[in-house]
Amino acid sequence: MSRFAAGARVRARPADPDGHTRLPRYARGHTGEVIDVRATWQLPDEAVRGVFRAEPVYAVRFTAAELWGSGSHSVILDLWESYLEEAQ
């Protein structure tokens, strides 16, 4: 089951992980909106260590103003559930 649905406000976790991750640094700590539940895919952060655990992946849309403090475009990233927390 996926924890978030389209329309949910989510925040990318701010922590800088020790090893490999597919959560780009520029999105960390920022809030966006789930626009789609993509699929259930293996978490790459663990797969590189030989631990294979699949979890939901969400397409999350961030505004440029949120990411960079300026700009009118938006950026869409696919983020694994572990990368996200509910936005306040």
Next chain:
Amino acid sequence: MSGEHGELPVAARVRRLEERLIAAGLATDAELDDILERVFTSASPVNGARMVARAWKDPDYRDRLLADGNAAAAELGFGAGAQGYLLKAVQNTPAVHNMIVCTLCSCYPTALLGPSPSWYKSFAYRSRAVREPRAVLTEFGVELPDTTEIRVWDANSETRYLVLPLRAADADEMNESELASLVTRNGLIGTATR
């Protein structure tokens, strides 16, 4: 390909990596050869252009493409190359312009767009596309109205994107192969209008 290619340090590194993967049982020689053969013989932006031309001609195909990119690619015979990822077509409209980037490396649907151009892999494009896409587009000669919203799709996961450019104004008078010849690789990336 140049006969000196085998002497490059990177070629030696690739060979060693292949040997390690094969020794570890993660891949076979035949699998690696198969992938390379597919890339060199069939991966081409002509494939993506054909999908765009069909979508411009046939609204039902366009709807299927937007709903399920993998199935729409398979419909035109590009199924084998477009495996292993979720293909999403993103449609340009007068109100929205899409462009694709992979900020973590250089992912994109190679089978449908061909080998990626060197600028697509550059740090400059990868960092600037998400920060100042309008300025990047201007450098590519794409001038959009201020009111057009720009959406940048970062292929950081297993989703691969293909931009469906705005339908050519004279699409009704042209046949599908004429339309396909209008579509460029940059149009499929979103750094050209088509």
